[in-house]
Amino acid sequence: GDSVTQMEGPVTLSEEAFLTINCTYTATGYPSLFWYVQYPGEGLQLLLKATKADDKGSNKGFEATYRKETTSFHLEKGSVQVSDSAVYFCALRNNFNKFYFGSGTKLNVKP
Amino acid sequence: EPEVTQTPSHQVTQMGQEVILRCVPISNHLYFYWYRQILGQKVEFLVSFYNNEISEKSEIFDDQFSVERPDGSNFTLKIRSTKLEDSAMYFCASSDDRDILNEQFFGPGTRLTVL
Secondary structure: OOEEEEOOOOEEEEOOOOEEEOEEEEOOOOOEEEEEEEOOOOOEEEEEEEOOOOOEEEEOOEEEEOEOOOOEOOEEEOOOOHHHOEEEEEEEEOOOOOEEEOOOEEEEEEO | OOOOEEEOOEEEEOOOOOEEEEEEOOOOOOEEEEEEEOOOOOEEEEEEEEOOEEEEEOOOOOOOEEEEOOOOOOEEEEEOOOOHHHOEEEEEEEEOOOOOOOOOEEOOOEEEEEO
16 A cells, blocks of 8 residues: 655754655555654644655755655755754655655754 | 644543544635544544545544534544544644645644543
């Protein structure tokens, strides 16, 4: 069945470090891919998305490219800030409009 | 900016008791969803709801679960007789269209603890 696997956390970085959070997926058909972020005490917020192969989603300095050949959608940011500390969820939505989420990766950014 | 709200933020209950988790979706949205996340595990789809009826449900959503939109603004998830394994974070979401390109907006979640 469809599924999403993302790297386990927590990930601890210093401010201005480079961030990569790996995400791979298994799906039939042509899913859309998403990264959601959850700040402490808040709901899941859409960070970025990509709806077809080779699309790049970007927002707030974060980027992820839909790679069909490697079934991946890795999240990257060139220079993280303390305010980026949150839990990041990779997700896919399949052709039947069902969402499948990864287990989340907690990011801690230290000043 | 409109947002999905959920109450309570944390619910503690005894095994076998009934609980009702409440959500207020964004006002012009028509599609509503419940998800749950057991601690340390993935966020899992439970059910989707449109036009006052369930449109899809997962195998998790058994006869112990029910959903309702009682008054045109609230969207509730009821668990009839809670089990220990129902302890999880429950997220409500809503969207204005079922289209695959449309975003689902999520609430902050209700943490349910069953003792």
